[in-house]
Amino acid sequence: MSPGGRVEAATERVGEIITDRPRTVIIAFLLLTAVFAGGMTQVSTSSGSTDSFTEDLPEQQALDDINEKFQGPFETDSETTQLIHEGDDVLTRQALLEMLSVLERVDQQDDLWMSSANGPAPAIAQAIDPTATTPAEQQRVIRHASDRELRSAIRALSERPSFERTLSDDFNSREAAASASITVITHDPPEGADEMQRVQTTIQSMADDADGSIHTLGSGIIDAEFSNVIGDSMSLVMPVVMVLLLTFLVIAYRDPIDLVLGLIALVMTIIWTFGFLGFAGIPFDQMMISVPVLLLAVGVDFGIHIINRYREETIDGTEPIPSMRLALGQLLVAFVIVTATTVFGFGANVVSDLAPIRRMGMAASVGIVFTFLIFGLFLPPAKIESDRFRERYNVPAFNSTPIASEDSGLGRMLAVPARISDRAPAMIVLAILVLAAVVGGYGAGVDNTFDTDDFLPPEEQPGYVDYLPASMTPADYTVTETVNIIEDRFATAESESVMIYVEGPFERAHALTALTAPNEDPPESFAVGPHGEASARSIVTVIQSYADQNPQFGELVERSDLNGDGIPDQNLERIYDELMASPYADSADDYLTEDRRAAKVSYTVDSEASQDEIATDASRLAEDFRYSATATGETIIFAAVSDLIYESAIQGLVLAIGLSALFLVLTYTILERKPMLGIVNVFPIIVAVIVLLATMRALGMSLNALTATILSISIGVGIAYSVHVTHRYTDEIGGGMESREALLTTLTGTGGALAGSMATTSLGTGALTLAISPILGDFGFLMALSVFYSFVASMTVLPPALQLWARWETIVG
Known part of the structure; x- marks a missing residue:
């Protein structure tokens, strides 16, 4: 047959x-x-x-290393919650008290595992009274401080880049005013605990009950x-x-x-x-x-x-x-x-x-x-x-x-x-x-x-939702709105989407010169400076900022600059030690690891450039570094x-x-x-x-x-x-x-x-x-x-x- x-x-x-x-x-x-x-x-x-799409990518592994080894207000993981506060002025006494009130409620609930909170309100309170370590004590400081003390504290803190980055682009240090701020709650859950969704939705409810407009963002809420x-x-x-x-x-x-x-x-x-x-x-x-x-x-x-x-x-x-x-x-x-x-x-x-x-x-x-x-x-x-x-x-x-x-x-x-x-x-x-x-x-x-x-739901629900029966009405979604606020109001959040993770011995002579050399003639989408150079932030810019504020430190940097380019070429170990003991220590932690074996360089890129153009140029830029370098960040990973x-x-x-x-x-x-x-x-x-x-x-x-x-x-x-x-x-x-x-x-x-x-x-x-x-x-x-x-x-x-x-x-x- x-x-x-x-x-x-x-x-x-x-x-x-x-x-x-x-x-x-x-x-x-x-x-x-x-x-x-x-x-x-x-x-x-x-x-x-999106985590399930980015697993095992070299770019994602580099970003994970950055999130693990560096500190910064916009890096979040499963043990942090961001509170985004917006209003006419989030640095008024009342606005600061509103944020601290939310932090106090979180701190009082043991099963939310709050270990610390970093943001404008706690920073201002501690600038006035360094002994105020809890949200309740910080509220008392803010409540009893004079207007002059508040303004002085804000102006003093504005010299710290780490403080400025927690405030929106319209922050005016002279007027001590800003329309938005970010406060990061760090959690210390017991080993094996996997309840961040419960923790963050509880915090979200507390923030919703506040008088001001406080948005909550974290991995648990996103999930x-x-x-x-x-x-x-x-x-x-x-x-x-x-x-x-x-x-x-x-x-x-x-x-x-x-x-x-x-x-x-x-x-x-x-x-x-x-x-x-x-x-x-x-x-x-x-x-x-x-x-x-x-x-x-x-x-x-x-x-x-x-x-x-x-x-x-x-x-x-x-x-x-x-x-x-x-x-x-x-x-x-x-x-x-x-x-x-x-x-x-x-x-x-x-x-x-x-x-x-x-x-x-x-x-x-x-x-x-x-x-x-x-x-x-x-x-x-x-x-x-x-x-x-x-x-x-x-x-x-x-x-x-x-x-x-x-x-x-x-x-x-x-x-x-x-x-x-x-x-x-x-x-x-x-x-x-x-x-x-x-x-x-x-x-x-x-x-x-x-x-x-x-993958996120739209910021505004489609019109037909209004005509659905109550049993079919979708939940209220907030993540898209919150993410848009961060992207629209905080320049740092946008510019840090492109980073270079550099590994090498950064205490050696000329290490910092090697870190900045690729910025002089960068690829097109990175050439956003007034003379076609890259606009980068790194441990070098932190050193230069502190040198401008502290004459004694400035003299040390100048003595250590052998070729007059403004970048120290020797005495790097001493420079790092003094920097870490200064008000710029938090900013230094953003860009250099404690063992000084890895550094992060953050770049501002051309807003008109496409995702592919930025990724291609970032890869070329990483190849120009003398040390091992990997381009990463949301844009690169995506x-x-x-x-x-x-x-x-x-x-x-x-x-x-x-x-x-x-x-x-x-x-x-x-x-x-x-x-x-x-x-x-x-x-x-x-x-x-x-x-x-x-x-x-x-x-x-x-x-x-x-x-x-x-x-x-x-x-x-x-x-x-x-x-x-x-x-x-x-x-x-x-x-x-x-x-x-x-x-x-x-x-x-x-x-x-x-x-x-x-x-x-x-x-x-x-x-x-x-x-x-x-x-x-x-x-x-x-x-x-x-x-x-x-x-x-x-x-x-x-x-x-x-x-x-x-x-x-x-x-x-």
Whole structure:
């Protein structure tokens, strides 16, 4: 027996088992569903923060070293909480007392583990009375100090860069006024404690109760909002998806019993997939929200094809069992092909260097296999048993006709490409290739980015939230607003996003000269000084600032400067010792480690420069340092992740296309001995992806952490449309039809089911645009476009390609 014959025999055997023992099959699937339901209780939720994308990056490791070894008001970790105070003037007596009142409440609650607080209010109080070490004592100092004492303390502290950096850009030392400040609470939790989310949300509540406007920021709050955005997005998206799917299932099935069967199969798919996540220990994060939506959409596709194909046979008077066997004989092979190619599309993301993308690819791939098993092996026997129930109790059949036929308006419209392509398929295919090349060249310029803002909820909730019932109203989100305040009001926060971490012996002669030499002729995006030099802050600028304030120290620096460039070349150990004993000690700690073996240089960069330009220039600048140097900071790290995202997108796309094409070539060689059909099958979906990329560029959308997966996913989801068309076409050809007639039958029959599937899938995935997270909204919109493009390509690009293939087969055959 030929390979194709063996496949056909195996398919018939599966069809016989399903139709001969429907109840046994149903019971087996229900038992498995009960098992997977147990796994659902073990599903954990991950915040899905950007940390999971930056793990193991050299740039992130350098930033971790900086955060560990240097002190600074804008570096935060899991043991610090930032309080951002804004108002007309946060240095008034009342504003200082408001901040100290919050700190006192935190200090009084032992389970918040406050060990210290650094910010303008504590600093001013201790400048007046150094013995005031607790928030309560500092309040008394501020309350009883005269206005003159307060102003004098602020002016004295303004000479310290570390104090100035805790205040907003509009800080006026002469007027002793500023519109915003940052106070950092340091926590000392017990070993093994992991409750910063509870700690920081409690502090947030205390700050909200204060009279002034005090915002709270910390890793625990960020994680909490990341988690909330998952729950809120699911609660908004899934009901809409279900309503849309239900609406289109009603239109597609037009029969309540068939509708219920389809819904049961969809629910089972979700239970199996979530159960797998629980058993496998895969966390559910923002990236995963798209998975159940995709599975529901693909499941609807399978369900519509099963029911529609079955109806095509029964409407001609064929008995139910033979009709189902015939439908399964034609569809099971197509389902296997679709499942395999979809797994290739989704699974291609498993090769990504980014863990969240890998997890999503694995979960989606397994979910697609479950979808095939449930809709391919469970739904048919459930349909048989439901028809028996209908017959036994005389339940009316309602409308059991196929979605489209040759005589219907939809059928006639779907058949147009078959009629047009019959005339000059070679010219049409050539025109499509030329157009695709032009569009592809444009789409290749699509941008790629990575930013925390992609994952955070918007600062203002979308307008439709006002009309939601109370049970569906999203939580209040504050992180985005707080982050924007820091970026807008504090220059230091923005400029320190680009840093160079330098390792070397900084007590050696000329060490500081080596630290500043690269700044004289920096790359373009760093040349922001008045004479084209870099604007940098380092231990050198701290030394120079203190030298300007202290004549005695200035003389030491001048004596140690051998070449007159203002940078000491000797006596560095003594200079460091005196600096550490001065009011500038905190600032020195920002830029030089205690063992003097590592230094940090912070740069201001051109605000007009792109992320890629800054990252490239930072890498070049790091190479100019005499000592070992690594460029880091948020901009650099995000640029590195952005590059990985782009690489993952291209790798995933190439892998998805390559594996799908290879599989289809082998499949059609085995089944039909026509390997070129595999290439023809992939052709329209490649065109669809090219058009999708061009659309993204035209709309100003970029490839980010989630939308980058759209390319390989588009192959996985979209190829199902061309597979169904090609498989039905070859079946009709095998039955003796000519190519044109086979295409007409395929496009009016299978094309109708595909139209229904496209509508449900597009609107189902498009419902993600309602998600609170912007990145999910973009993904849903692009996914809907991808499905629509794939359907259109399968109905317009594939017919002339099939016609051309048929004529080629006639010539060579």
